[in-house]
Amino acid sequence: MVNYDAAGVIFNIQRYSLHDGPGIRTIPFFKGCPLACKWCSNPESQKPNPELMFQPDKCVHCGKCIETCQYSAISHSNPFFVDHDRCVDCGACAEVCPTSALFMKGKRVTVKEVIQELQKDESTYRRSGGGITLSGGEALSQPEFATELLKACKSKGWHTAIETTGLASKEVIESVFPFVDLALVDIKVINPQVHRENTGVDNRLILENVIRISYITETIVRIPVIIGVNNDLQSIRAIAEFTQLMHNVKAIHLLPYHNYGENKYALLGRIYPMKSHPDSIDTITMNSLKIEVEKLGIPCQIGG
Ligand code: SF4
Ligand code: SF4
Structure with missing residues (x-):
């Protein structure tokens, strides 16, 4: 029995994706993540609730937002325009902004509403062997919403996948994953100190x-x-050797770093943490890492 009224916060539904699982997929992106990876390409996913973003090139300097904000969070003298320490993401300024220079990212939706959207591509899933992939953010940070959405997808016979950091309680894992056909689990690094420094959290529970x-x-x-x-x-x-403790691992995918999310940090009034890093990783390095995984007999590909 599916609870179609279960609700959660998402910030996007991406259609016709060829990544994140077999076939052609539709991907609801969940808000909220317990990690803060320095290289995160979806920084707008990290906060659990809808949040304010600002696109300066659309601003016509009408001042309506400044008049509207009761928290004095907007000022022309602020280099990011919005002071996110004062802003409570109430959305009032976005409502009066005539050009949508200010806009809210994320909205609260029910399982029923998401399923209506996913339904539009049902024939594509069937023809391509595709389905639905929950992504984010971290879908497990909204466990009831994720479970009911997955149950609804399964009841329609759709293939389900989830892209996850693996950080959740044992109870959440055991309640969500029976409705998942394919888990795409991220392992960043085995060394706990390096993990903490770069993601803000310990990796012990993730590895378990x-x-x-x-x-x-x-x-x-x-x-x-x-x-x-x-x-x-x-x-x-070290990661490849760790996967030998796991069961049923189909493959390891190596995802080379990219800086595609960089501009979104500015829209959120944040500094991009990887600013001083090179924009990409060279092919020779990626190939040598792939060979290292394959030496252990584990199928490996570059890209997801
Ligand atoms: S979202 Fe609300 S608190 Fe934040 S800047 Fe706009 S009006 Fe002010
Ligand atoms: S309301 Fe919109 S267009 Fe007007 S100053 Fe504010 S951000 Fe710019």
Whole structure:
């Protein structure tokens, strides 16, 4: 029995994706994440609730937002225009902005509303062997909404996948994953100190959970390859060796770092944490890391 009234906060539904699972997929992006990875390409996903963003090139300097904000959070003298320490993301300024220079990212929706949207591509899922992939943010940070949405997808016979950091309680893992056909689990680094420095959290529970998940459903391990964090043979080998403790791992995917999310940090009034890093990782390095994984007999590909 699906609870179609269960509600949660999402910030996007991406259609016709060829990544994040087999076939052609539709991807609801959940708000909220317990990690804060320095290389996050969806920084607008990290806060759990809808939040304010500002696109300066659309602003016509009418001042309506400044008059409207009761928290004095907007000022022309602020280099980011919005003082996010004062802003409470009430959305009042976005409502009066005539050009949508100020806009809210994220909205509260029910399972019923999301399913109506996903339904539009039902024939595409069937023809391509695709389905639905929950992404984010971290879908497990909204466990009831994620579970009901997955149950609704399963009741329609759609293939389900979830892209996850693996950080959630044991109870959440055990309640969500029976409705998941494919888990795409991120493992960033095995060394706990390096993990904490770069994501803000400890990885002990994550590593326990990815093993747990692999015993419930088919799993692909994804490694975001980040210069200065894990782009060396030793770090990647450590992750590959760890996956041998898991069950049912289909493959390891190495995802080379990119800076596509950089402009979104400015729209959120934040400094991009990877500013001083090179924009991308060279192909020779990526190929050598792939070979290192394959030495252990684990299928490996570059990209997801
Ligand atoms: S979202 Fe609300 S608090 Fe934030 S700047 Fe706009 S009006 Fe002010
Ligand atoms: S309301 Fe919109 S267009 Fe007017 S000053 Fe504010 S951000 Fe700019």
